[in-house]
Amino acid sequence: MTRTPWWQRLAPLLGLFLLCLVLSLASPHFLTVDNLLNVLRQSAINAILALGQLLVIITAGIDLSIGSMVGLTIVVLTLLMRHGVSALLAAALTLGLGTLIGLGNGLLLTRLRLPHPFISTLGTLNVARGAALLLAGGVPISGLPPGFRAGVAGSLLGVPMPVVIAAVAYLITHVFLSRTVYGRDLYAIGGNREAARLCGIPVDRRLNLAYALSGAAAALAAVVLAARMNSGFPLAGTGAELDAIAAVIIGGASFFGGVGTVGGTLIGALIIGFLRNGLNLLDVSAFWQMIVIGVVIVVAVWIDVLRQRVGRAA
Numbered sequence: 001m002t003r004t005p006w007w008q009r010l011a012p013l014l015g016l017f018l019l020c021l022v023l024s025l026a027s028p029h030f031l032t033v034d035n036l037l038n039v040l041r042q043s044a045i046n047a048i049l050a051l052g053q054l055l056v057i058i059t060a061g062i063d064l065s066i067g068s069m070v071g072l073t074i075v076v077l078t079l080l081m082r083h084g085v086s087a088l089l090a091a092a093l094t095l096g097l098g099t100l101i102g103l104g105n106g107l108l109l110t111r112l113r114l115p116h117p118f119i120s121t122l123g124t125l126n127v128a129r130g131a132a133l134l135l136a137g138g139v140p141i142s143g144l145p146p147g148f149r150a151g152v153a154g155s156l157l158g159v160p161m162p163v164v165i166a167a168v169a170y171l172i173t174h175v176f177l178s179r180t181v182y183g184r185d186l187y188a189i190g191g192n193r194e195a196a197r198l199c200g201i202p203v204d205r206r207l208n209l210a211y212a213l214s215g216a217a218a219a220l221a222a223v224v225l226a227a228r229m230n231s232g233f234p235l236a237g238t239g240a241e242l243d244a245i246a247a248v249i250i251g252g253a254s255f256f257g258g259v260g261t262v263g264g265t266l267i268g269a270l271i272i273g274f275l276r277n278g279l280n281l282l283d284v285s286a287f288w289q290m291i292v293i294g295v296v297i298v299v300a301v302w303i304d305v306l307r308q309r310v311g312r313a314a
Contacts, residue, residue: 012251012267019271023278030281037160041228043273044162045221047266049240050247051173052102052217054265055210056117057248058177060190060257063211064121065105066244068128069218070237073098074225075132078141078232087148095219101128102215106208117211125241132234140233144226152227162224169220174262186210190257246293247272249300254307272296 024031049066056063073094080090101124108120154161177183185206188196197203218237226232251268253260275296279289 012264016267016271027281039273039277040163041160043269044166045225046243047166047269048217048221049244050265050269052214053244054248054260056214057253058186058190058260059210061117063214064241065124066218067237067240068125070222071132071234072128073219074222074232074236075136075234077226091223098215098219099212103212106211110204110207136234140231142231144230149227149230170262187258243272246297254304
């Protein structure tokens with residue numbers, strides 16, 4: 001894992017603090033318990049997706065298919081429950097499907113040797129979205145079991161369950177990246193893939209693992225989204241990959257690989273969530289919101305490029 005200066009590691013946290021300060025001054029409704037809990041609930045899905053994207057970006061890759069995977073897995077989940085499969089088994093099968101699709105993305109790189117993950121995951125994006133529309137007949141599937149919604153979209157001691165699920169996922173991923181050989185290998189691959197291979201790291205297997213976990217994260221996000229919306233709709237997750245990528249890069253990860261933390265990604269997801277919420281409170285048009293988020297992504301990538309130039313100069 002590449003070491004970054006302390007001020008770079010604290011930059012996302014400072015950005016989050018300044019954003020909250022500005023929004024609290026701009027709107028009296030921002031710093032209320034109900035609004036903050038609502039932001040956390042809404043941000044949980046993007047936060048989970050960003051976790052999977054982080055694992056891929058650490059290896060200097062990218063996964064454009066996670067939004068479409070949300071659409072496909074949420075349709076499969078709801079169809080399974082509509083046909084009498086228990087909620088727990090349906091969720092487990094959905095997570096398995098997401099993992100398999102993610103593994104397929106990895107195999108396209110490691111077995112078929114496609115030149116860049118942009119190509120393979122872009123193809124999967126279209127395949128998954130088309131499959132979701134076919135399975136659902138192009139319409140939402142509603143009427144999920146009440147117990148499923150209460151268990152996944154309810155609350156635990158006043159904390160929304162989506163937030164609890166995201167917190168557990170972040171804790172597990174932090175341990176995975178910082179305490180296991182698998183996580184350290186991902187950083188090594190992102191830092192220098194050929195050097196990692198020469199050091200005996202099974203690069204192909206680790207890449208397959210990263211993309212499989214990204215698919216699992218997309219499926220987990222679909223489970224949470226289905227419970228929140230009480231339905232499965234084939235267009236779910238449209239554009240979600242952009243917010244996830246933005247959260248990872250804003251959180252301090254690098255498109256060049258080898259850099260990124262779970263804590264930074266969480267802060268990046270919160271920045272995206274608070275920014276959207278604040279713009280809504282200020283009655284900013286949804287079209288302008290798209291422009292603002294796009295500018296934030298471009299600025300985050302530009303800062304990443306500057307970091308790399310400074311690092312090479314040093």
